[in-house]
Amino acid sequence: MSISAPRGLASSGQKPITEILHPLSAAEEPLSPGPDVTVSGGRDKEVGLTNGTPVETPSPASASVLFNRLHLDDDLDPDTRDPYADTETHDLFVTVDDPKKHVSTMETYITYRVSTKTSRIEFDLPEYSVRRRYQDFDWLRTKLEDSQPTHLIPPLPEKFVMKGVVDRFSEEFVETRMKALDKFLKRIADHPVLSFNPHLNAFLSAKDLNKRQGLALLTKVGESVKSVAGGYKLRVRPPEFCALGEYLDTFNQKLGTIDRIAQRILKEQSEYLTELREYGTVYASWAGSEEELQRPLEGMAGCVTTCCGALEDMSENMSQDFLPVLREYILYIESMKNVLRKRDQSQAEYEGRLEAAVLRKQEDRTPIPAEVEKCQDKMECFNADLKADWERWQSNKRQDFKQLLTGMADKNVTYYEKCQAAWESLITVLQDKQTEDKTSCKSLWEIQQ
Structure with missing residues (x-):
């Protein structure tokens, strides 16, 4: 069986195995060492932010030209659309x-x-309703990672919370976690591969999950890769995956900065809201002791109360809708990096076995080991699945952030419209009061005349 060049190595200028193992070709064109790339991958280089679509470039060093903008529009070129768009489940x-x-x-x-x-035949019934706790969702994600190592598994919301800071049984926290778990399952159910995983079937249909056996098993594929690829350095990571890794690092940095600033804004809004409520209370109590100014003071207190309610709604939107999405994608980045590391390990295993086969071929003309072909197939599978999931993730990201930013803009517009309407109503009250005072003064002057 001849072995064609894998997609990952072909894009980096690597020779097909049939040429590498040919005695004359091997003697005339030895393997070039190329720049070493560690299995963990990643760079410290600061780059700009784009949509992160993998693009083949002449060399990893030129990948930075790809990062110049973030696409949020729906009018994408056909070649950049989600490859699963027409095969959604x-x-x-x-x-x-x-x-x-x-x-x-x-x-x-x-x-x-x-x-x-x-309506799938894999399920015995058309409808199911079961109750699951967080650790059941965690079990499902672990099983998906073990059984589908080449695919991107959606992240779960973080399990632990700081005691004394967040009450994990509060209504707000439970509601936020429920939304995150719902999104987690929907992403899996919409995936054309993960949705057919038997562990998902058990999670959705079984009354009681037998989790002990599943959690005790280790991934044999992952262990074999680690044993062979441990300590081995990739000669060249394909440019498209270099670009992918750089994008993830930059995107993570940007999201982390936005998350920290948003947290600070939310804290300042909370402090401002406390002061604003006290501000309105003072005007309300003052109105009780000033008969002549009662209406304007009550109007001022009502205006401040309206502004408090509007600010509270906007802050609630930021804490329950905006921040969770940022955090989800920060976790998503870690999941993507984990799959990218596994892909690098698969390539390292393939390169290690290939080099060993080349040496044996040159020395005693040993036939090509079947394990080399299996490693190549596995690496090609990693490349194809990772690219497909990457495109799918980019499509979801564009939709999520467009919806997120549009919603945030709408909430801010609503907040300022409510505040403006409240202050304009106060102007009307003050004008009416001024008119009454003038009328009263005029009547008093006429009486005196």
């Missing part, structure tokens, strides 16, 4: 809702109702 629908608190002598925890509707 529309026969599996899941919903996470109805959180319930369970209290026992041993522990207190929250469960969520997971409702499923499907």
Whole structure:
């Protein structure tokens, strides 16, 4: 069986295996060492931000020219669209809702109702309704990572919270987590590969999950890759994956900065809201002791109260809708980097076995080991799956951030419109008061005349 050049190495100028293993070709054109790239990958170089679409470039050093803008529009070129756009799964629908608190002598925890509707033959029934807690979702994600190592697994919301800072049983926290878990399951259910995973089937349909056996098993593929690729350095990571890694580093940096600033803004808004409420209370109490100024003072207190309500709504939107999306994509980046590291390990395993086969071929003309072909197939599978999931992730990211930023703009516009309307109503009250005072003064003057 002849072995064609894998996509990853072909893009980096690597020779096909049939040429490398040919005695004359091997003697005339030895493998060029090229720049070393560690398995972990990544760069410290500061670059700009783009949509991060993998593009083949002449060399990794020129990849920075790709990063110049962030696309949020829907009018994309056909070659940049989601490759799964025409093969979306529309026969599996899941919903996470109805959180319930369970209290026992041993522990207190929250469960969520997971409702499923499907027409797939893999399921015995068309509808299911089961209750799952967070650790069940964590079990599912672990099993998906183990059984689908070449695919990007959506992230879960973070498990641990700081005691004394966030109450994990508060209504706000439970609602935010429920939305995140619902999005996690929907992303998996819409994936053309992950949605057919048998562990997802068990999660959605089984009344009781047998998690012990699943959590105890290790990925044999991952272990074999680590044993062979451990300590090996890639000669060349393909340019498109260099660009991908650089984009993830830059995107992570930008999101982290926005997250920190947003947290600070939210804190300042909370402090301002506290002062503003006290400000309105003072005017309300003052109105009780000033009969002549009662209406203007009450109008001022009502205006401040309206502004407080508008600011509270905007802050709630930032804490429950804006910040969770930022955090989700920060976690998404870590998931993508994890898959990229596995891809690098797969390439390292392939290159290591290939070089060993080349040496044996030159020395004693040993036939090509079948394991080299398997490693090549595995690497090609990694490349294809990672590129497809990357395009899918970019499409979801554009939609999510367009919706996020549009929603944020709408909330800010609504906030300022409410504040403006409140202050304009106060002007009307003050003008009416001024008119009454003038009328009163005129009547008093006429009486005196």
